[in-house]
Amino acid sequence: MDEKVSLYFEEHGHGTPVVLIHGFPLDHTIWNPLVPLLEGKARLILPDLRGYGKSPVTRGTYDMGLLADDIKEMLDGLNIRQAVLVGHSMGGYVSLAFARCYPERLLGLALVASQAAADTPERRQGRLQTAGEVERRGVKSLAKTMPEKLTTHPDLVEPLRQLILQANPAGVAGALKGMADREDMTRRLSEINVPTLIIAGAQDSLIPLEKSREMERLLPRGWLVEIPNAGHMPMMEAPEMVAEALFRLLEKI
Ligand code: MLT
Secondary structure (H helix, E strand, O other): OOOOOOOOEEEEOOOOEEEEEOOOOOOHHHHHHHHHHHOOOOEEEEEOOOOOOOOOOOOOOOOHHHHHHHHHHHHHHOOOOOEEEEEEOHHHHHHHHHHHHOHHHEEEEEEEOOOOOOOOHHHHHHHHHHHHHHHHHOOHHHHHHOHHHHOOOHHHHHHHHHHHHOOOHHHHHHHHHHHHOOOOOHHHHHHOOOOEEEEEEOOOOOOOHHHHHHHHHHOOOEEEEEEOOOOOOHHHHOHHHHHHHHHHHHHOO
């Protein structure tokens, strides 16, 4: 039985609940540039996933379904019946797991620099190897190599490195193992019946644009917004364009 945890979260604004779920190995602060742009239009809820930021750390594998359950528990605690989920990268994998387990709780969805596909066998092996290294030696080598892959904006590289350096090794390893085991959700996209915004940075070196185009084709109510001059972190690299796309999503709810 997986240990239950209460997630740390921050809240801003009033209106339709919008949960912004960060990617790996980051925390809720990646969404800060969007807060002043969106808080006048919605109730923003920014959790730290289990193992990240100020949320409790547990050992073991963080299944995407387990992380989705944590979000559901958080919503229950807030008495929120339905919400829009905005998931960045791994947060998108969590959002897709939530959509599968709790479709009745979903008002709308945004997948930011994310994908429905599972890992290739090589990627899976690489993740498990990294998880072992992080467990033995900590997050230093990840913090050395990952920031340049996340962004095309030189001024964001150091702040992202500092964020990764703060990550807890058990949280990092748990999420790596959970991502390695995640299910391919591609065939399930046709079952998602809420408005679904896909946001992709045109220069994302981690998730190819083709993955986003494929999701757009398969999602019954999906549409893609490509952000030029952004990599894997469009909410930090081009917050105005991301906020604009999220307004359009809120208009459809
Ligand atoms: C993320 O940004 O959450 C990760 O890069 C996702 C992944 O490694 O698949």
